[in-house]
Amino acid sequence: MFKHDPTTTSTVEIILDGQTIAVPGEMNVAAALLAIGKIISRISPTSEKPCSPHCLMGVCFECLMEIDGVRRQACMTPIRDGMVINRNLKDIQRGQS
């Protein structure tokens, strides 16, 4: 569904869950993570199940992540070099994220 075309966008480096990774730039955080296959945004505090960005326009809040120390909607936050993003996915295996 979401494919990243490296010929059309720049790349930025971020720290995601403690690991430095390169992601597409010039888009919002949610789209950049989806483009590299990171589809889980958080663990629901009520169901304790993984959530993924849903609306990508600031309505559903399924994309909440800790971005530079503040919980924000990833779909409404432009990605930039050096961002520190924590999805708090401690309870699920890395292979699923």
Ligand code: FES
């Ligand atoms: S994906 Fe719905 S608010 Fe971000």
